[in-house]
Amino acid sequence: MFISQAFAQTAPAAAPGGTDTLMSLLPLVLMFVVLYFIMIRPQMKKQKEHKAMIEALAKGDEVVIAGGLLGKVAKLGDNYLHVEVAGGVELQVQRGAVVQVLPKGTFK
Numbered sequence: 639m640f641i642s643q644a645f646a647q648t649a650p651a652a653a654p655g656g657t658d659t660l661m662s663l664l665p666l667v668l669m670f671v672v673l674y675f676i677m678i679r680p681q682m683k684k685q686k687e688h689k690a691m692i693e694a695l696a697k698g699d700e701v702v703i704a705g706g707l708l709g710k711v712a713k714l715g716d717n718y719l720h721v722e723v724a725g726g727v728e729l730q731v732q733r734g735a736v737v738q739v740l741p742k743g744t745f746k
Contacts, residue, residue, distance in 0.1 A: 700740040708745045
């Protein structure tokens, strides 16, 4: 009575080129490209620099370790190093715990 009959319309024919699927994937591809250049690439560069810094450590270098402690490298090993934080006090830490190498004369 109050509801009129509705008839389904046929969908328009799809273009044979398939550009609709390409255009629907374009925002996803653009987001990945932006994510790569904004986040992934700088992080990889930072990791590479940190690895080079850790490999270049030498005895007598003044370093900051992850806990914020300052000290001089006393002994070097393959995976660990000994950092002298005070007269006669040495800490054994992993090489990856070194955050920064300081200029000579910073730590006394």
